[in-house]
């Protein structure tokens with residue numbers, strides 16, 4: 001049995017329908033989905049949905065966050081074999097992929113090997129599913145050449161005496177505004193793994209959480225003097241980059257970088273219509289504002305640098321922790337619309353996750369298997 005949760009139109013009507021099973025092409029794997037997480041982009045409806053992803057045709061299959069088991073590998077994939085447990089960024093909603101066969105909300109999904117990571121045996125699918133879009137968005141902001149362009153995180157190695165060794169430390173501070181968001185939880189850890197000191201904002205009840213991810217100092221973004229507190233915390237150090245996550249974050253970030261020494265780059269995960277205008281206004285002051293697109297690592301060198309070269313080992317030795325905490329709200333594809341409703345109510349340092357039935361039927365690439373291209377035709381079903 002293979003089913004998908006189809007989004008029938010941009011207004012947000014969903015239906016679970018049976019669908020054909022994909023077969024992997026070069027560089028692709030097919031994964032039996034065991035857990036998915038939902039993201040704000042999945043919860044958009046109406047004109048906002050059409051504005052954010054205008055290229056998507058309906059019906060379509062949403063979802064970026066997948067954890068599951070490999071059932072088939074395409075040509076050129078040597079890193080994985082059937083049965084391997086992985087987490088991966090499902091790219092079906094990206095302009096460059098744009099196919100329902102690669103949307104996470106299905107029993108079997110096609111993923112690009114370059115944005116998949118093997119999971120350690122003790123990490124559950126539900127915990128791992130919190131990672132992909134938050135991780136990719138944080139990585140895009142920190143590492144893409146047209147964003148903060150910081151050095152990639154270092155895969156923690158093991159020295160000859162068996163002791164873990166650090167990737168080293170660098171001078172400079174990264175400011176993560178919104179550390180208790182999914183994007184921010186990953187950004188704090190990635191920036192630390194790149195060797196930087198992290199100063200962060202989060203709601204007061206999440207300060208311990210942000211510190212546990214590696215932030216040196218955490219300030220409540222609701223404090224009237226939040227900018228002043230951050231400028232003081234940075235002190236005479238260089239601010240090497242700011243990730244602005246959450247409503248209103250960009251205005252604060254601009255005020256802070258104006259008053260701090262450093263490279264004055266701000267990557268915004270919350271671009272709105274005036275972000276571009278603000279970017280033009282601030283440029284003469286040497287402040288460079290960029291808008292993050294979390295799907296960029298799916299095709300850029302940042303994807304493999306994080307998913308192949310860093311994450312598997314960092315998860316295995318506990319240096320990187322799937323965060324924020326999962327809250328499993330149901331089981332099965334039909335539970336996903338309810339999960340989206342829960343997300344719309346708001347979350348705090350939590351990722352909404354849905355477990356997917358194990359569907360134990362053995363996977364065989366069927367004679368009428370469809371490639372990702374042919375899966376486009378599924379829309380007409």
Ligand SMILES: NC(=O)c1ccc[n+]([C@@H]2O[C@H](COP(=O)([O-])OP(=O)(O)OC[C@H]3O[C@@H](n4cnc5c(N)ncnc54)[C@H](OP(=O)(O)O)[C@@H]3O)[C@@H](O)[C@H]2O)c1
Pocket residue numbers: 039040041133134137177178179180181182183184201202203204206221245246247248249268269270271292293294295347348349350
């Ligand atoms: N550009 C892209 O490609 C891309 C991709 C993914 C996400 N995003 C955007 O990035 C943002 C975060 O997404 P997410 O899924 O990571 O969010 P999330 O986990 O759903 O965010 C929930 C958290 O937001 C925090 N928060 C609320 N208002 C805030 C503010 N003004 N400043 C800082 N933190 C605030 C809350 O903190 P406390 O509970 O601690 O108060 C809460 O923990 C959203 O705006 C989302 O649309 C963009």
